[in-house]
Amino acid sequence: MAIEIKAPTFPESVADGTVATWHKQPGDAVKRDELIVDIETDKVVMEVLAEADGVLTEIVKNEGDTVLSGELLGKLEAGAAAAAAPAQASAPAPAAAAPVAAASAGGEEPILAPAARKLAEENGIDPNSVRGTGKDGRVTKEDVVAAVEAKKSAPAAAAKPAAPAAAAPIFAEGDRVEKRVPMTRLRAKVAERLVEAQSSMAMLTTFNEVNMKPIMELRSKYKDLFEKTHNGVRLGFMSFFVKAAVEALKRQPGVNASIDGNDIVYHGYQDIGVAVSSDRGLVVPVLRNAEHMSLAEIEGGINEFGKKAKAGKLTIEEMTGGTFTISNGGVFGSLLSTPIVNPPQTAILGMHKIQERPMAVNGQVVILPMMYLALSYDHRLIDGKEAVTFLVTMKDLLEDPARLLLDI
Template identity: 55%
Template sequence: MANEVKVPTLGESVTEATIGEWLKKPGEAVALDEPIASLETDKVAIEVPAPVAGVMGDYKAEVGDTVEVGAIIATIEDGSPSAGPEDTKERKPEAAPAPSASPAPAAASSASDDSKVDASSTLSPAVRRAVLEHGIDPSTVKGTGKDGRLTKEDVLAAAKNKQDNGSAGSTSAPAADAPSAGPSRKVERVKMTRLRQTIAKRLKSAQDTAALLTTFNDVDMSAVIEARNQYKDLFAKKHDVRLGFMSFFAKAACLALKDVPAVNAQIEGNEVLYHDFIDLSVAVSAPNGLVVPVVRNVESMSFSEIELAIANYGKKAKDGSLSMDDMKGGTFTISNGGVFGSLMSTPIINPPQSAVLGLHRIEERPVAVNGQVVIKPMMYMALSYDHRIIDGREAVTALKIIKDAIEDPMRILIDL
């Protein structure tokens, strides 16, 4: 008997999704609630669980197809996978073939190619592109994603390792008669994922709608670095999470948003909504692009609670298990481009929010202190804001409050 697999409810106001990848092939055994497909929505990737145990049947939709909530996308047959007659027959031992110079390598090459094809057929489009670009055999890379699946980061790490090993081992001179490869002119056309399309529309909408402006400041990170170095081991031992810089900036932002409420507000029609809470959107890198899960009521959270929430979202983003509720809402955003080496940027607000704080890399620079030139660990900060409801004075004031709190963390403790 064939059991239908339907697109589940995707969340409030979300009516359709795109087939991102199939996690089970026809004929494979499927356990109850085991993920069999990944759907891409406007915000997150959602896995479709098997409604019954059995054998994966036919696909009713292909990768890249748009499907609506309730649509049938596959079937699951009752029973268990059965081996074919060729597999069930007892095989008699065969005499070893005579040595041959050419067939053996050809067979090995064929088997290797088959394993590559088999391994790459379950990869997501982003991972598959990375595999092709870097010439990596996916069957030789251990996946760190959910259920051991390969992520783009796994492939990039394997490519870097391959490059490093190749550089170390390339001591012999190239053959004199080796033909020189000409420049590549290859063009690959890849359809944008639904998530990437949505990101593009939202960011362009922000540019078209909001009166965007960015103000900058730099901050001396000495005090925060010193505090982190002094307490990070005790913090990790007590709370089982690493003490990072994001909790300091989150709490500093809370001081600024309470003193300058317009930065935590948003426009709705002809009205401005002022929030007495702070739901912090934290930009997190995921295999399919940047996602922005929300840490709610940050103003009432401790440092450890903030770090635990961010670490949990980072893990969920990596293995693709973020839910629609994780992404919903948000009144203010912090984006840390410094982890990728960015020196300075003008971040774009995340509609309908009205401001975003951009953090950048920390680097030692000469600065003047009491008439003396000293070396300090400095960071550029950028606050992009919607000038329709936030005046320049308010934006500069908010950024200055964050700067003062980071340079003197005691202000965070005494709410100054």
């Protein structure tokens, strides 16, 4: 029985997608719920799984083709897996069907999914050392992610042998070579939205600075107890900034609003988007109802988003919406920047690197760990007074964290 393989149903915010990778080729046997093809959209990579055991008989949409919601991608002949197995054993697999790594000690080559190969190369992981849990021993992206985590937790001495594999240069020294690769849909969409924001908004940025010493002392004092109490959730800086932003947004509701045509939409909740860097580009998953979340819940949510971003498992629902965004360029060493607003939101907060600087305190010069804060906002809706007051409120709350608990 022939089964049509169709593109998934895209949400209203996603117009179409691109066929990213076919994990099977015509003639390949597939198992029910096995990954057949990846569809890349503006926001996430969506996986299409087999509905039944069988053999892939036809590919209608090739890699790179644009597809609409529910459009036919290929065809699967159900129940024909047993008949296809001998043919696969006698004929070499097509080059695009399953990229392979270097030969293993036993002479057999491990089968890697394209995403798994890329992740292994980026992290210096030897594919032969990864145990595949996929069909026919295929090494999946999740297998490589597990290997990366294991490598990080292993002693430094054990990790040294894998280092030379990751050190190979892309181009030989002295070559005048160019490498051209297509821009991912996510990267292209980010570029489009950033240009749109700059051309359609009256965007302005205001700055302030925060003495991080009180939070750093609080974190140093309670981080071990916090982690033990909350089942391994680590206490970072981002949770303090989210809590302070929530309180500042309550006091300055215009910063939490959005523009819809000629209307201003004021939101009675705080859905905070947290910018996360991934291999595919910048993504902004959203902490829903952050006003009701504890520090531990915020840290746990952000940590989970980070893991999903690395594995490409963030869903469209997790990245849709948001009333305000926080971007932390400080983790990459940025000292000062002007973040770009993420429409239809009207403001974004930029965190930066903590830098020790001489500051005047009560007539004395004191060395303090300082951080610049930047608030970019749409001047069509937010006046300078609101923007400055928002940043001052955040500064006051962060420099005296007890005020977050006392609600003052």
